[in-house]
Amino acid sequence: MAKVTALSARLMLVAVVSLLAASVAALYWGVCKTWKAIASIVENSGESATIAFHLIQMLDAFLIAIVLYIFAASIHELFVGKLDLPSWIPAHNLTELKTKLSSLVILVMAIEFLGKLLKDTESTILLDTAIAVALVSMTLIVFMRWSDKPGKSADG
Numbered sequence: 447m448a449k450v451t452a453l454s455a456r457l458m459l460v461a462v463v464s465l466l467a468a469s470v471a472a473l474y475w476g477v478c479k480t481w482k483a484i485a486s487i488v489e490n491s492g493e494s495a496t497i498a499f500h501l502i503q504m505l506d507a508f509l510i511a512i513v514l515y516i517f518a519a520s521i522h523e524l525f526v527g528k529l530d531l532p533s534w535i536p537a538h539n540l541t542e543l544k545t546k547l548s549s550l551v552i553l554v555m556a557i558e559f560l561g562k563l564l565k566d567t568e569s570t571i572l573l574d575t576a577i578a579v580a581l582v583s584m585t586l587i588v589f590m591r592w593s594d595k596p597g598k599s600a601d602g
Contacts, residue, residue, distance in 0.1 A: 458525035465518035472511035479504040499564040506557045513550045517543065541593045548586040555579045 483500035490497060520537040522529055529536070537543040559579050562572060 455525040458521050462518045462522045462526065465514050465521065469511050469514035469518060472507055472514055476504055476507035476511055479507050495564050499561055502557055502560060502564075506554060509553065510550070513546065516546060520546075545590045545593060548590050552583045552586055555582060 479500065483497065483504050486494065486497050486500045516535055516537070519529055519531055519535050520543050523531075523536040524539070524543075537546055556579065559575055562575055
């Protein structure tokens with residue numbers, strides 16, 4: 447039975463390869479957003495609020511690519527085997543992995559909200575979005591804090 451369990455852990459390579467492919471796609475997405483940001487800077491001679499919006503969107507895409515890579519490395523380390531990476535890159539348990547995902551969700555929501563602010567969105571939509579971002583963020587922060595408490599393992 448131990449051999450079957452050990453071999454089945456290798457099935458996680460499917461997740462690792464899929465996450466790496468998604469990371470590469472997100473990097474491409476970031477490159478496309480970089481060109482859009484550069485075009486915005488050139489077209490507006492550096493004098494437009496849309497420039498900041500495009501730059502933030504570009505950073506968001508690269509951040510997502512990085513997190514996808516970290517997830518791929520973490521799953522590999524947790525289920526398949528050690529990688530020669532700095533110790534801060536992979537998560538060392540599922541709780542750390544969930545915390546990293548929660549942090550990314552909060553950051554992406556904040557960036558999307560900032561994008562709405564820069565686009566002069568209607569004030570009621572901004573208020574609704576701000577409340578939604580705040581509620582989801584608070585829920586995820588409480589989840590992260592609760593998961594960190596000794597004796598309260600979210601790993602099962």
